[in-house]
Amino acid sequence: MPIVLSPFIRGATRFITPLVTGVVVTLIGLTLVEVGIMSVGGGFEARRDGSFGSMQNLGLAAVVIGLILALNSGKRQWMRMISVIAGLAGGYLIALLAGKLALTGLKGLPWLSFPAPLHFGFGFRAEALLPFAFLYVITAIETVGDVTATSVICGEPISGMLYLRRLRGAVLADGISSLLAGVFNSFPSTTFAQNNGVIQLTGVASRRIGTIVGVLLILLGLFPLVGGVVQAMPAAVLGGATIIMFGTVATAGIRILAGVAMDRRASLIAALSFGLGLGVTFVPDITAALPPILRGMLSSGIATGGICALLLNAVLPGKRA
Numbered sequence: 268m269p270i271v272l273s274p275f276i277r278g279a280t281r282f283i284t285p286l287v288t289g290v291v292v293t294l295i296g297l298t299l300v301e302v303g304i305m306s307v308g309g310g311f312e313a314r315r316d317g318s319f320g321s322m323q324n325l326g327l328a329a330v331v332i333g334l335i336l337a338l339n340s341g342k343r344q345w346m347r348m349i350s351v352i353a354g355l356a357g358g359y360l361i362a363l364l365a366g367k368l369a370l371t372g373l374k375g376l377p378w379l380s381f382p383a384p385l386h387f388g389f390g391f392r393a394e395a396l397l398p399f400a401f402l403y404v405i406t407a408i409e410t411v412g413d414v415t416a417t418s419v420i421c422g423e424p425i426s427g428m429l430y431l432r433r434l435r436g437a438v439l440a441d442g443i444s445s446l447l448a449g450v451f452n453s454f455p456s457t458t459f460a461q462n463n464g465v466i467q468l469t470g471v472a473s474r475r476i477g478t479i480v481g482v483l484l485i486l487l488g489l490f491p492l493v494g495g496v497v498q499a500m501p502a503a504v505l506g507g508a509t510i511i512m513f514g515t516v517a518t519a520g521i522r523i524l525a526g527v528a529m530d531r532r533a534s535l536i537a538a539l540s541f542g543l544g545l546g547v548t549f550v551p552d553i554t555a556a557l558p559p560i561l562r563g564m565l566s567s568g569i570a571t572g573g574i575c576a577l578l579l580n581a582v583l584p585g586k587r588a
Contacts (some may be wrong), residue, residue, distance in 0.1 A: 269442030274301050276435045282581045283411050285425060286533050286588040289523035290576040291412035291569065294544045295460040298568040301548065303513045306506025313502065315456025323367065324503040326494035331358040332506025339468055348469045351508055360506035368499050376491040382451045403442075405570045406457040408577065410434075410441050412459040420463055421472045424522070463519055464512025532585040536576055544572020 273518035286540065305311070309324035331354040362368050371587075414437045418425050423433075437458065445455035466472045487493045531573055547553060548568035557565065567572045580587055 269403055269407050269410070269438045269445070270381045271442075273435050273439035273442065276411075276438060277431050279411075280431065282577060283408060284580060284587050285415070285523055287408070287537060287573070287576045287580050288412045288415040288425075288530045289322070289520050289527060290537055290540045290544075291408055291519025291573045292416045292460070292523055293517050294569050295409065295412060296513050296515070296520055298548045299513040299516065300510065303316060303506055303510035305538070306502040307510055308506070310502030310506075312395050323365070324501070325369070327358050327362055327501060327503040328507035328510070330361055331355060331504055334358075335508060335511060341384070342462045344470065348471055349467055350466055351512075354498070354508055355393065355504060357550075358507060359500055361472065362501045362504055367501050370496075370499055373495045374490060376495050378492060379489060380491050381489060382385070384450050384452075386452045403445075405564070405567075405573060406441065407438050409460075409569060410437050410458045411464065412573075413437075413460050415523060416460070416463045416516060417466065417472070419519050419522050420466050420515075430456070437553065443551065460516045461512040463511060464509075465516040465517070467515040468511065527588045528587075530588070532583055533588040536579045536583065536588075539579065540572040540576040543575050544568040576585070 281449070307325065307328040308320045309318055313319040313321070313324060333351045334357045335354040338346045338353055341347065359368075411434055414434055415425050417423075418430060418433070424430050441457055448454060448456050523539065525556050529537070545568055547565060551566065554562045565574075
């Protein structure tokens with residue numbers, strides 16, 4: 268679906284205005300904060316074993332946050348560039364010394380493994396086409412919001428032909444990556460808002476570096492042992508980094524909205540979109556009585572708030588902001 272949508276992004280920007288993208292980007296950051304704070308407490312595993320919010324978990328997250336803040340506050344560029352990886356590495360090392368790493372699962376992993384395309388076969392369900400097509404429209408809106416946030420953080424324009432070309436390429440790449448993910452037995456993917464947090468913290472947004480890192484990740488993916496070591500990272504360590512990243516995404520959304528003329532129309536759109544988007548996030552069972560298709564579409568606060576902003580911006584009288 269994103270592959271089909273990508274050529275029409277220019278027309279879509281008549282409705283996906285800075286007001287809509289600002290609302291979506293802010294909601295992405297605010298709704299992901301719940302995920303980050305859950306990890307800070309130790310994650311779902313800690314919920315099960317009763318250690319959620321323990322001093323050990325909070326201490327690990329605090330170490331990671333402290334390292335990232337300290338390195339980001341330094342005057343040298345290289346300190347800022349390594350802040351995230353150094354914070355994660357420091358937290359990982361402390362967890363290792365404290366015996367918090369579960370490395371027993373590494374013993375049975377092979378050294379090298381290649382993915383088998385379509386390992387689980389290929390099937391098509393016609394009844395799932397419409398709801399999934401609509402969900403991909405929502406992910407395209409999220410992609411527009413993420414790329415807009417990236418542009419804001421990097422000081423790039425969020426209007427004009429260069430901006431439109433970037434949006435078109437991003438949505439197309441999103442579709443191609445999801446297609447490849449299905450072929451290689453993984454889940455569909457979309458743009459990751461936390462990457463904007465990484466850019467904000469490290470100051471690095473080079474496409475060349477992104478390409479190099481992407482190739483390295485593909486190569487490392489062939490070694491299950493590497494994935495096992497990363498997977499053993501305690502949730503609290505990851506939460507210490509992500510809580511900062513998600514917060515920076517919300518900040519980028521606020522910066523987008525700061526450039527919008529907040530008249531009565533825009534204020535109503537933003538208010539209702541934030542209310543519904545955060546409401547669904549805080550009280551997810553509010554959609555329990557809806558039909559399954561609608562429940563699936565509105566289960567995400569980002570999707571709910573994004574749809575609301577998009578529809579209201581299209582139908583309410585007045586100039587679109």
